[in-house]
Amino acid sequence: DVKVTQSSRYLVKRTGEKVFLECVQDMDHENMFWYRQDPGLGLRLIYFSYDVKMKEKGDIPEGYSVSREKKERFSLILESASTNQTSMYLCASTSGGAGANVLTFGAGSRLTVL
Amino acid sequence: GDSVTQMEGPVTLSEEAFLTINCTYTATGYPSLFWYVQYPGEGLQLLLKATKADDKGSNKGFEATYRKETTSFHLEKGSVQVSDSAVYFCALELTFGQGTILTVHP
Numbered sequence: 321d322v323k324v325t326q327s328s329r330y331l332v333k334r335t336g337e338k339v340f341l342e343c344v345q346d347m348d349h350e351n352m353f354w355y356r357q358d359p360g361l362g363l364r365l366i367y368f369s370y371d372v373k374m375k376e377k378g379d380i381p382e383g384y385s386v387s388r389e390k391k392e393r394f395s396l397i398l399e400s401a402s403t404n405q406t407s408m409y410l411c412a413s414t415s416g417g418a419g420a421n422v423l424t425f426g427a428g429s430r431l432t433v434l
Numbered sequence: 435g436d437s438v439t440q441m442e443g444p445v446t447l448s449e450e451a452f453l454t455i456n457c458t459y460t461a462t463g464y465p466s467l468f469w470y471v472q473y474p475g476e477g478l479q480l481l482l483k484a485t486k487a488d489d490k491g492s493n494k495g496f497e498a499t500y501r502k503e504t505t506s507f508h509l510e511k512g513s514v515q516v517s518d519s520a521v522y523f524c525a526l527e528l529t530f531g532q533g534t535i536l537t538v539h540p
Contacts (some may be wrong), residue, residue, distance in 0.1 A: 362440075
């Protein structure tokens with residue numbers, strides 16, 4: 321069964337800490353994405369990557385960075401966590417052009433920043 | 435830019451009731467449209483999709499038709515079940531609506 325795996329389901333961090341959210345896919349997909357999900361706001365795209373070592377800003381990149389050193393792994397980094405980054409973070413991947421291709425999602429990482 | 439607007443939730447129905455969740459979009463070009471579903475404690479998964487105008491996507495009794503003239507992609511099901519309780523997201527390629535929480539009571 322093909323998968324997108326997010327390493328941490330639940331994290332609690334303190335303001336100012338550096339946070340790493342890891343995502344691995346086993347489908348050999350070129351494209352990977354990070355979204356955050358908040359009630360009433362749906363999913364908002366933070367960053368995406370169409371190739372190794374490549375990254376593009378999404379709609380809400382402020383306060384985040386990403387790393388894609390290998391095709392299967394896409395990491396989201398919060399350099400200095402803040403309480404307004406408390407959210408559910410969803411990683412997704414897809415192959416080829418993103419137009420008609422279906423996103424495959426991980427189960428999510430719920431981050432609480434105190 | 436592209437945007438998706440879904441009807442406000444939450445939606446609460448009795449089992450076997452008819453379901454409609456409205457979705458309208460703003461886009462340039464000819465995007466593909468999707469409905470995703472998120473069951474409690476899980477990530478999103480594809481429910482159905484349509485890639486061009488007048489296409490109808492269907493799955494598990496759910497249907498949605500890509501209407502270019504009304505820029506809509508409304509989700510419908512004739513008879514909902516308790517197991518359909520979930521959050522439903524309309525999406526225009528990588529852009530998502532705000533989600534609609536559906537609760538179905540026995």
